[in-house]
Structures are given as C-alpha cells and as structure tokens.
Amino acid sequence: MKHCPDCGAKLETPLGCGACGALFSPESTLTPFEVLGLEPSYELGAAELKKRLLRVSRVVHPDYFGSADAATRERAERASALVNEAHATLASDRARADWLVRWLGGPAESEKREMPKRFLLDVLEWNETLELARGASPGSAERAALVELRRVLRAQTDEVLATLAARLSPLPERASARLAEARADLNALRYLDNTLAQIDAVELESLRPN
Amino acid sequence: MGFIQLNVLNNAASNVALGIDLGTTNSLGAMWKDGRPIVLHPEGDSGYVPSAIHFTEKGAAIVGRQARELAIVDPAHTLFSIKRFMGRGLAQVEADARNVPCALSETDNGVVQFEMRGRKYTPQELSALILMKVHDQACKALGGIEVTKVVITVPAYFDDSQRQATRDAARIAGLDVLRIINEPTAASLAYGLDQKKHGKVAVYDLGGGTFDVSILSIEDGVFQVLSTNGDTHLGGDDFDRTLVDVAKKELASIVRPSTLDDRAFLQLLRLAAERCKIELSSDPEAYMHVSLPESGVQWRRKFTRHEFDALTAHLIERTLHSCRRAMADAKLGVEEIDEVVLVGGSTRTPAVRSRVEKFFGRRPHTELNPDEVVALGAAVQAHVLMGGTRELLLMDVTPLSLGLETMGGAVAKVIERNSTIPCQATEGFTTYVDNQTGVDLHVVQGERELAKDCRSLGRFKLSGIPPMPAGMPRIAVRFHIDANGLLTVTAREESSGKSARVEITPMNGLTDSEVEAMLNAAFKNARDDFDARRAADLATEIGTMVRASERGLAHAADALDRETRRDIEDAVAKARSTSAASREPQKLQKVRDELERATLPLAALLMDQVAKSALSGKKLDEV
C-alpha cells in the first residue's frame, strides 16, 4: 500500500493518510521499517529516523483525533503505539541489529547466550572493581578505578559497534554465517552495556541524599 | 465571544475545551483564545482557586478562597492538600494523614476516606468539588457559557492509580476529560510557545505537594520529553513541616500535650508555618506566630533565612537527585541543557533557585508566572485536541516501568520507564493445569526488583480461556499505555482467537459503579445547592411583597371590598408563615404566586391612586 485507498494521496506510513486523515488497521504485522516508511538497513542516521518519526506521528498521533469517535481514537492510540515501538527498535543500534538478525533468520538471543571468550577473565575483574567502588567515597582510588574502567569499556563498546556495523552493512544473506557473528557481537555488547549501567548506578547511588 | 460555537439548546460550547491545573495548593483554568492561551478569571478575581474545602455545620462544601479563610477560624473542618491522597491507600499516606484535621478510613478497594460532618468523602469526590469550582469560575469568566470538555494536568511522576483517580474526579464533576497531561510538559508548551525556543530544556516544578523534573527536546513545534523523574510526596508542604516540627518541639513546654496532638491545632501551626516560609522568600528573617486565645497562648518565634535553609537543605537535595536521575535517563550532561524553567510556588524560595542554578550551571527562567504556566499549557493542548492546529506535537513518556509479579515475587519488566507514550507490549502466558480457564496477573509500577517494593496497580484476572491441556493455550496479553499515561490490559487466546475477559480489581481505586454513584450524588448536591439558592431568593422576594402589601392595605383598605381584603390578608399570612417554615422552592413559588394573584386588585387600586395623586402634584412616596 503506497497510496491512500480513500483519497489517492501518497502515504508516509501504512497506518494512515496525512492528506485526508484516514487511519488504517493493516491486517498483517508490519516491520518497524514499514511502519516508519523506511527501507530495511542497518545504516540509519539519527536525524533521518527522527524526521520519519515526526512525519508519521503527525499522521497518526491521538492528539489530532481528540474530537473523533471512540473507535477512531482507539485506532490512533494503537497506530501511535506501533510507531513509537518501531522508533524505539530502530533508534537503538542494539535493538535494530537484533531485529535485523532475527528478521534475516539468524540466531535469536536465547539460542546463543554464551559469554564471549575474550571477556571470560575480564568480567571477573570488572565485577571486582565495581564491588570495591560500591562502598568507596568519591575521590578514592577505588572510584578512580571505576572511572578508568568506564573509559576502557566505552572504547570497547565503540569497537564492537563498529564491527557490528561492518557485518550488517550491506545486509547479509538470509541465514548466513555473518548473522551468527553479529549475534556474538550483540552478546558482547550485552555484557559491556550491563557493566556500564552498573558503573553509572554506583556513581548515582553515591550522590543520593539520605 | 464570537469564537465559540454554541449549542443553542443548552448554551454549551461545542468547539472549545478548558485546560485545568488541578494543583495540591492552587487550581486554575485557562483557554485558548485569539491565538494564545489565557487564564480564565471572573472580573475582579485572580481566578486561582485555593485547593481547600470547608464543610459547614450543615455539611455543605465551601471551596476555594473562602474555605482557606474559614480554615483560620475553623481548622477542624477544612481540608487541604487532598491531591496527596489521590490513588493512595491509608498505608502509603501516614505522614500526610497526620496533617488531616479529621478521621480517615478506607474503602474495600483501599481508597482513603475523609470523615467530615458525619459523611465520608474520597479524595476523588473532594477533587471533584475543586474541579467544579474551577469549572464554574471559568464558565463565569466566559459569560456563563458551559464548556464541559477539559484537559487536566497531573504531576509527571503520577502513577497509573493517581492518574485514574484524577480522571475519576473529573467524571464525578461531570466533566468530559479529553486528555490528562503532565504538568512540566504543559509548562514547557506554554514556555516554548511563547519563546519559540529550540533545544534541550529542563523543567523543574516544585509545588505544594509534588516535585517533577522533565527533560525535553523542543524543536519546530515538537515537544519531545526525553525523561522525567520526581517525587509525588515532596513539595512546599514538606518545607512547612520543618517549621512545624520546630514549633512543636518548642511549644511542648507551653501547651498541654493533648493540644500538640490536636489535629485542628496542627492545622493552625501549618498555616502559621507557611506564612513564615513565604515571608522568608522576600525577607532575611520572619516570625512564626501562634496564638490560642482560649488557653492564653501567645507564641512567636524568629526564623532567619539561614536557619530555614539549613532545615530544608535535605529536601532540595532530594529534588536535585531526581534531576540527576532524569539527566542520566535522558543520556545528557548538565552542560547540554540549554534552558531551565522553574514552575510552582515553591520555586520562589531563594535557596531553591540558587541550588537549581548551581546544579544546572545556568540561570533559570522565571519570567513566566510560575502559578499560571501549567494551566496555560493545558489550554494549548486543549486547543490541539479540539483540532485547532497540527503545528504542535507533544510526545510524552511514561514515568515508571510497568511490570508483572513473577512466581518468586520478583518483577518482570514489560514496559521500561521513559518509553514514549502511547506504547504497548505483548506478553505470552499459558496454563499450568489441564482445563484451566483463568490466569491471575499482578501488575506493578516502579523501579524496584521486588513486586512488594513497587506500586501495585491491581490484580488482573484473565478468564474465559477455552479448556485445553496444560501448557496448550497461548494467551497474548497486551499492555497499552495511552496518551494519558493510563494503562489498559486486553487478552486473547491465540489458538482459538477468543478474547479472554480481563477483570480488574483496582488497588486504591474506584470501580465504575462507585464513580457512577458519586457522579449522581454530586449532581444531587449541585441541584440541592441550586434549590437552596432559589429558595433563598424566593423568600427574600416574598418578604418584600408582604411588606408592600401590608403598606398598601394600610393605605387603601377602605377602597377594597371585604372579600378582596380577606383574600389579601389570608395570602399575606400564608406567605409569611410558609417562607418562615419552608425552604422548598416549589412551595415558596406557589405561595408567592398566590400572593401576587390576591394582591392584583390592590396593586391596581394603588396604581390608580398614584396616577391621581400625580395629577394633584403629590409625590409618589406621599401616597
């Protein structure tokens, strides 16, 4: 569906028509890319994505159906939830890659959970640094070690993200080996993200007033 | 009022909606007019309705400024800060309950009830009274036009129960809620609209009972909330309480111990503390006065701003920690914030301003009236919802993660906090025993690991699952948080395509039938009020007529035949006794009409005499 069945205008999204205000409830499940009127690809600029989000939101957002009947308002609610869900998936490098890997028939997260080999020793060390920093006061050596760990992990994250991007662009063949490699990268990112989140939590917690 | 389309049948506006800021301390209505939002206030009135309710001896509710004044003479029958009880059970409002001058109880579903003059009121009903007052003021300002569609604001950090309670309050008030929007977001609408701003904005809203901080990105008419944080039990009331605590300690040796626990006395202390606090915003020192004429207590205590700042530093620190969390969730550093906007009466406290300025490293905006921006923003959103413009787009977030309690009492997150709304998530469930037809879900909101540490939104019971062997049914449960931030849950059994029934036992909420009953009661009260006013008007009119008739009879009795005279005397006697005894408008109307009919001949006679005397050069009042 590229044109509105009601008024014939070109559609920004299969969920509704900006020209005549009609809302559609597509039968089949739409991909996040379809929802936002984009071609599937890993490379996706933040500005372009935001532009699409706003374009499509201006067509389906419930705020523009404030005086419509209850059924239309409900349709706008659902359409808008789909748009926001699609945006959340595509806006995150991890979620977008994860979705593409599954879409192309690659392994799901649950099928390939093992810890990346190169992290086996590292993870133990990270946890120790975190543990020591938890009780430490700001400015202590333990906290300085935490800040250093964050720097290292951020650099590693950037590296893995770059590899992931290279594996997924252009998009690999369906069920190809590159998908399994991409999944391994995503697993590595899970460990890195998790540890980085814990570091942030320790810092935030130490600033909490009693 | 040419811009309003009126329905000629009931004088109701069909194309406009009000924005209402239902605050803990003050409430206000606004509307879009001539290209901008304006505050609605009747002539000679600021339009603010203090969110206070006084109950007269007869149990009638007086709302607003008058109630605030009556609190000084009769604190025991005046309620404040009702918003702090919305969507809450008794167990969660212990500290606030100590500030209430009456007994509290709870309904079966855990809704707090205030006992006043022999009746129990839920916070929803009390908030409805405030909404009715604001609505009434707004409609008066519009020259008596009835506008029933409204946008109501709530603190961004309100959870689902608190939002539901607000919507129920509006329903009880007979209002049609187009949308519930978040206060800081509303403020940013009013602000961004005015300044045509671009960039990252932090809205810091410290009111009477709640604190919110929202981080937004504003760009080309798009207001996108990146994150929000706050505390629905932190505000000016807590600042007052620090002074109250000092006063209580120092008064302990002066007043009887029973007085210190007396709810009315505490109310008095609170009012005195607030006055002192407000003075400290403009003066370096101020006195807190407490006088109890009956027991001869005259107490006065000087507070310096320095001392007050020390007493309240921890409260400000808590707001800043919420700011830190919001910044972390928005993935922004403070140096990336372009503007800071202050909202709410408590941001007039100098220490709040300076701490916020220091935290964000830039001077906050204060040029917008912090008391009005929220209502003005609600009016902007009302305008959008009525189809007024597609230039603006508001994208807000849900403040708290939504989760399900798992077998071990932990929480499985379904929707993450700060997800853009509307949002949805679908979870799959199955059965554990053969032919099981129902599944129970416990839905919670919050960030803690254990369900018992989060806010319970209630138990959802899925029923009507077709009988199948254990593990066979595939039940898809859909959680949808709508643009109001309100949750709906629907369920379907996938293999049969049958939708399962979802029955909700709200936690700390009203059922639909309870809301219905309260709506009817509110209408009955409104009718009673109307009747009382009409009865009073009729009684006055009858009094005037009786006096005029008696005067007329004294002048012209001789000119009337006996029967007419008797008729008039009977009607006068009846009117006088009825208006003294009855307050029923129908009865009063009847005797008034009878009196008018009986006195017609007298009136004609008097008119005649007046005409004659005019000819003879006499003045009217000499007749």
Ligand SMILES: Nc1ncnc2c1ncn2[C@@H]1O[C@H](COP(=O)(O)OP(=O)(O)O)[C@@H](O)[C@H]1O
């Ligand atoms: N000049 C002032 N200095 C300090 N606090 C003030 C001042 N004026 C009002 N307040 C406080 O602001 C709070 C009310 O703020 P408001 O924004 O109206 O609250 P709400 O939105 O909760 O109704 C009260 O606690 C009141 O005492």
Ligand SMILES: [Mg+2]
């Ligand atoms: Mg407020």
